[in-house]
Amino acid sequence: MFPNPFLGDRIDVYWIVGLSTDIRHATDILPGARPSGDWVPTLCERWIRLPFPTVAGRRPATEEILDQCPQCLEIAEARECFGVLWDF
Ligand SMILES: [Zn+2]
Numbered sequence: 001m002f003p004n005p006f007l008g009d010r011i012d013v014y015w016i017v018g019l020s021t022d023i024r025h026a027t028d029i030l031p032g033a034r035p036s037g038d039w040v041p042t043l044c045e046r047w048i049r050l051p052f053p054t055v056a057g058r059r060p061a062t063e064e065i066l067d068q069c070p071q072c073l074e075i076a077e078a079r080e081c082f083g084v085l086w087d088f
Pocket of ligand 1: 043044
């Protein structure tokens with residue numbers, strides 16, 4: 001992997017827990033840019049579905065999940081991505 005030619009450009013990735021998964025994958029798709037239930041690609045080249053938003057006043061059930069997909073992590077580190085934990 002060659003370094004990003006656009007020096008200074010920070011790549012953000014979002015660590016999200018897809019529907020029916022119990023691990024965080026990283027995606028460069030901005031959550032909120034796609035509707036819930038939509039399939040989005042992960043850095044490890046899987047597809048996960050965006051979860052539905054948590055009811056107001058409750059904490060997202062995914063908040064406790066901190067396990068990160070090792071392949072996504074490896075790719076995110078190689079690309080020097082800035083990771084954001086994101087719950088819905
Ligand atoms: Zn992954």
